[in-house]
Amino acid sequence: MMGALGRSAVVLLALGVFLLGQADGRAESSSPPVVSRCVLDGMVDAGSSAYLVDCVRRAQEAGHHALLIRLDTPGGELESTRDIVRAFLGSQVPVLVWVGPSGARAGSAGVFITLASHLASMAPGTNIGAAHPVVGLSGQDPEQAGGKEMARKIENDAVAFVEAIARQRGRNVEWAISAVRQSESVPAEKALALHVIEHVAPTQEAFLEWANGRSVTVADTPITLRTAQAQLVDLEPSFSQRVLHVLAQPSVVYLLFMLAGLGIALEVTHPGLFAPGLIGVVCLVLALLASAALPVRTGAIVLLLLGVSLLVAELFVTSGLLGAAGLLLLVLGGVFLVDRFDAGWFVDKPLHLSLSTVLPTALFVAGASVFLAFRAAQARRMPQQAGDAGLVGEQGHVLETVSPSGGAVFVHGERWAAVSSLPIPSGAHVVVRRVEGLTLFVDEVRS
Structure with a gap:
C-alpha cells in the first residue's frame, strides 16, 4: 500500500514539474522579444565603426533576440568598414540591416556592411552599390593616382573582401563583384530580385514582422528569429564615439589647427589672458586626435605647425616676410593635409579639403596675426604708462x-x-x- 502511494506521489510530482515548465514556457513565449537598434547615418569612420562594434557587444551581453541596424551611408573608410564586417560576421546575435528610410542608400562601404548582415532589407526608393575604390583627396580612379599595378592591387583586394562576405552569407557573389569592379548600383526592388537582399520593407517594424520565424545561422548554429512585435531598445553612441565621428572630417581638422595657432598666438602676445591659450591647447589636442582617424600626412601637420610658428614670430619681428611665409605654409599644409593616395582608403564621397576652405581660413588667421603684429608694434612705440x-x-x-x-x-x-x-x-x-x-x-x- 505504501509503495503504491509512493509511486503515485512521484508521478504527481513529475506531472507538477512538467506543468510548471509548460507554464514558464508559455509565459516566456508570451513576453515580447527585445531587439537592439543602432543607427549608421553618414560616413563610415573610426567613430561610427567603434559605435557599431560596440552595438554588437552590447546586444550580445544583454541577451537580446537580434540587433537591427538602420543604415544610410555614402561610404567611408575601408579599415573602419573591415572592423564592422568582422564584428557582424563573428556576432553571437543575429544582425539585421535595414537601408532606410526612402531616399537612403548603402553606398560604397555600405555594400560591405549590408552584405555582412544575417538578413537585409531595403525601403522602397533606396539604392545599394557603387563600391569601386577611389582616391580619398580628389575622387580619382586609383589607376590615375597610383598606376595600373597599384590600382589592380587595391581593386583585387576589395573584390576578394566583398566576395568572401557574399559567399559566407549566401548572397549574389557576381553582383557583389560587379559593385566593386563596375561600380554597379541598383534600387531596392532590383536588389531583391538579384538576391542581394532578402526583403523590401517600408518600415523597420515591417521588416521585423517579416523576419519573425525565419532561420539564420549564428556562430554555426541555426536560430529561429523571434522579432514580431519586438520591443526596440536603442543603443546610443558614447560621447567619445560621437566626438570622434564629428572630428573625423578634414575641414574640421584644419580649422582646429588654425584655431589652435590663433589661440596660442593671442596668449603669446597678451600673456596672462589664459583663455586664448587654453582654447588653443584644447583645439590642438582635438586636432591631433582627429588626425589619427584620417589619412593625414605627417608632413602636412608639420607644415601647419611651422606656418603658425612663423606667424607668431611675425608678431615680434614685424618684417612681413615671416608672415607671408607662414601664410604660404598654412595653405600648403591644408592642400596636402589629406593623403592623396592611401591604399587603406575606400570612399564613395571623396574626403578632401578644398581650396574654398583652405584659403579663407588661412587668410583669416594670417590677417588676425597681422593685426596683432600691428597692434604690438604700436604698443612698442608708445611711451611706458606704468611703473616709474x-x-x-x-x-x-x-x-x-x-x-x-x-x-x-x-x-x-x-x-x-x-x-x-x-x-x-x-x-x-x-x-x-x-x-x-x-x-x-x-x-x-x-x-
Whole structure:
C-alpha cells in the first residue's frame, strides 16, 4: 500500500514539474522579444565603426533576440568598414540591416556592411552599390593616382573582401563583384530580385514582422528569429564615439589647427589672458586626435605647425616676410593635409579639403596675426604708462614748498617726495622730469 502511494506521489510530482515548465514556457513565449537598434547615418569612420562594434557587444551581453541596424551611408573608410564586417560576421546575435528610410542608400562601404548582415532589407526608393575604390583627396580612379599595378592591387583586394562576405552569407557573389569592379548600383526592388537582399520593407517594424520565424545561422548554429512585435531598445553612441565621428572630417581638422595657432598666438602676445591659450591647447589636442582617424600626412601637420610658428614670430619681428611665409605654409599644409593616395582608403564621397576652405581660413588667421603684429608694434612705440617711467611727463600740484632740499607734490593720485632746482611755492602746478627711487624731480609749469 505504501509503495503504491509512493509511486503515485512521484508521478504527481513529475506531472507538477512538467506543468510548471509548460507554464514558464508559455509565459516566456508570451513576453515580447527585445531587439537592439543602432543607427549608421553618414560616413563610415573610426567613430561610427567603434559605435557599431560596440552595438554588437552590447546586444550580445544583454541577451537580446537580434540587433537591427538602420543604415544610410555614402561610404567611408575601408579599415573602419573591415572592423564592422568582422564584428557582424563573428556576432553571437543575429544582425539585421535595414537601408532606410526612402531616399537612403548603402553606398560604397555600405555594400560591405549590408552584405555582412544575417538578413537585409531595403525601403522602397533606396539604392545599394557603387563600391569601386577611389582616391580619398580628389575622387580619382586609383589607376590615375597610383598606376595600373597599384590600382589592380587595391581593386583585387576589395573584390576578394566583398566576395568572401557574399559567399559566407549566401548572397549574389557576381553582383557583389560587379559593385566593386563596375561600380554597379541598383534600387531596392532590383536588389531583391538579384538576391542581394532578402526583403523590401517600408518600415523597420515591417521588416521585423517579416523576419519573425525565419532561420539564420549564428556562430554555426541555426536560430529561429523571434522579432514580431519586438520591443526596440536603442543603443546610443558614447560621447567619445560621437566626438570622434564629428572630428573625423578634414575641414574640421584644419580649422582646429588654425584655431589652435590663433589661440596660442593671442596668449603669446597678451600673456596672462589664459583663455586664448587654453582654447588653443584644447583645439590642438582635438586636432591631433582627429588626425589619427584620417589619412593625414605627417608632413602636412608639420607644415601647419611651422606656418603658425612663423606667424607668431611675425608678431615680434614685424618684417612681413615671416608672415607671408607662414601664410604660404598654412595653405600648403591644408592642400596636402589629406593623403592623396592611401591604399587603406575606400570612399564613395571623396574626403578632401578644398581650396574654398583652405584659403579663407588661412587668410583669416594670417590677417588676425597681422593685426596683432600691428597692434604690438604700436604698443612698442608708445611711451611706458606704468611703473616709474610712466610718471615722467605727468603733471600735479605742490603740497609743500619744493626746493633743492625737498618738498611734497601730488601726482597721479599719490603723494610723492619731490625736489626742484628752483623753489616752487605750495599750490603751483608742476611736471615730472625724472624719477629716482621714491623721489620726483619736478619743474614748475607756468601758465
